[in-house]
Amino acid sequence: MTRLLLVAGSGGAGRTTVAAATGLAASRRGQRTLVLSVDASRDLSGVLGQVPPTLPEGRGLPVRIEDHLHLQELDIASELKRRWSEGRGEVAALLGGGLEGVTAEEVALTPGLEVLLALLLLGEYSRARTYDLIVIDAGDALRFVGGADAVGWYARRSRAPKQSARRVRPSRANPEVLHGVSDKLMDVGALLRAPTVTSVRWVTTHDHRTEQSLRRARATFGLQGVALDGVILNRLALVGEDAALARHPSVENLQHLVGSIPVTGVALQGRDIVGEEALEAFATLLYRGEDPARLGSTHPSLGVGKQAVDVYTLEVQLPFVRKEEVSLSRREAELVIQAGAFRRNVLLPRMVAPLATTGASLEGDRLVVEFKKERV
Known part of the structure; x- marks a missing residue:
């Protein structure tokens, strides 16, 4: 590749x-x-x-x-x-x-x-x-x-x-x-x-x-x-x-x-x-003789993880961002993240899109958003 x-x-x-x-x-x-x-x-x-x-x-x-x-x-x-x-x-x-x-x-x-x-x-x-x-x-x-x-x-x-x-x-x-x-x-x-x-x-x-x-x-x-x-x-x-x-x-x-x-x-x-x-x-x-194409940092900056049945979290790296600078909104299968003057529309994966956004927290330099199936 x-x-x-x-x-x-x-x-x-x-x-x-x-x-x-x-x-x-x-x-x-x-x-x-x-x-x-x-x-x-x-x-x-x-x-x-x-x-x-x-x-x-x-x-x-x-x-x-x-x-x-x-x-x-x-x-x-x-x-x-x-x-x-x-x-x-x-x-x-x-x-x-x-x-x-x-x-x-x-x-x-x-x-x-x-x-x-x-x-x-x-x-x-x-x-x-x-x-x-x-x-x-x-x-x-x-x-x-x-x-x-x-x-x-x-x-x-x-x-x-x-x-x-x-x-x-x-x-x-x-x-x-x-x-x-x-x-x-x-x-x-x-x-x-x-x-x-x-x-x-x-x-x-x-x-x-x-x-x-x-x-x-x-x-x-x-x-x-x-x-x-x-x-x-x-x-x-x-x-x-x-x-x-x-x-x-x-x-x-x-x-x-x-x-x-x-x-x-x-x-x-x-x-x-x-x-x-x-x-x-x-x-x-x-x-200094090293491969210039090397990857000095390979950790993903954004990822979705499964925590339990019908429970997922989305993690975004947001260093140097204060809690009051972050706001979230949902548009169907998209999560809109606003951090200060910058914005990102995240297309949620198919298994997450039907779930409700149930919470979010800023943990150090990580924004963690939780999604769960709504119980009737």
């Missing part, structure tokens, strides 16, 4: 450099690796010392760097043309249908379209097993997971034989096309939440907002059921020798904050990291 690694974090922290170095290091270990970026700035090509394709037919396609390494910078206009089918294709169906005669260029600026296209690509590559590892220069990793969730919600509501009072506007799209592409995206969403398949590596630098942003990231990743497998604290000012980085005060503070999740400190480099040689040296600092 294809391993997915989302490299996320604050802007300007070196996220693209970490993604490129990770992909290069994995490919040198014989893993068929793709580094995928959805950033229109084309920074990934620059970091790898490549010139982006200028001809229209080459834009947005994977570019071979060496035997086991490809890079791909998503080009929305080019990718949309490949999927548009004169307004009757998968993307048109997801946008609501009825777009025959509308050109791909006219919808290329639709907000969030780059995430939708990237999700479709990830699904294709995963099904075909084209690569062993896909490293995504993700920026806001939650947009990927949330995008798959939103499509899944829309698909479930559009299929429901009985609509609630809050009806979804009927789509003019071909139902078979809509449901087919929705199923694909729901499958991608499941992969993104599978802790043995997908994880997030958080890249940050040290400033007064570092701890706050990491707390927020851990809480939102936990709510979304995404595994955080490592934190990279980049561009540290050295206090002593390189060997002392693990004892750097900033590294120790973050390690205390995230517990068992490994924190790696990387010193500020004296030159720009561009090209394979510089990236390989940087990867050595990041991983």
